[in-house]
Amino acid sequence: MTKQRKLLGRLGEEIAAKHLEKDGYEIVNRNYRSQLGEIDIIALDRDGIIVFVEVRSRSGDQYGLAQESVNGKKQYKLRQLAWQYLKMTSKTGCQCRFDVIAILFSSNNTVKRLEHIENAF
Numbered sequence: 001m002t003k004q005r006k007l008l009g010r011l012g013e014e015i016a017a018k019h020l021e022k023d024g025y026e027i028v029n030r031n032y033r034s035q036l037g038e039i040d041i042i043a044l045d046r047d048g049i050i051v052f053v054e055v056r057s058r059s060g061d062q063y064g065l066a067q068e069s070v071n072g073k074k075q076y077k078l079r080q081l082a083w084q085y086l087k088m089t090s091k092t093g094c095q096c097r098f099d100v101i102a103i104l105f106s107s108n109n110t111v112k113r114l115e116h117i118e119n120a121f
Contacts, residue, residue: 039082
């Protein structure tokens with residue numbers, strides 16, 4: 001992954017976290033990592049539901065929409081990571097869901113479009 005793509009990804013995660021907080025979510029964890037991979041954001045929504053958020057950032061849509069890149073393989077991996085997190089935190093009985101935040105940046109790295117897809121999969 002190029003340095004530019006990493007920077008764009010980090011910027012997208014920062015913007016997504018601010019968007020969630022503005023909408024009343026409480027950020028519980030950012031960049032949760034294990035041997036299986038990483039969950040970008042773990043938050044509690046206004047109803048106390050644990051939300052696992054995958055953030056996808058793009059600088060253009062020539063390769064499709066950002067949210068389209070959260071394919072079946074990625075969803076499976078996120079489910080495994082979420083289950084591991086829930087077991088580790090003793091919250092296996094809690095309600096949870098998976099959201100996707102897709103951000104399209106313009107050429108000067110300003111947000112052109114932000115789409116928050118609740119219960120994405």
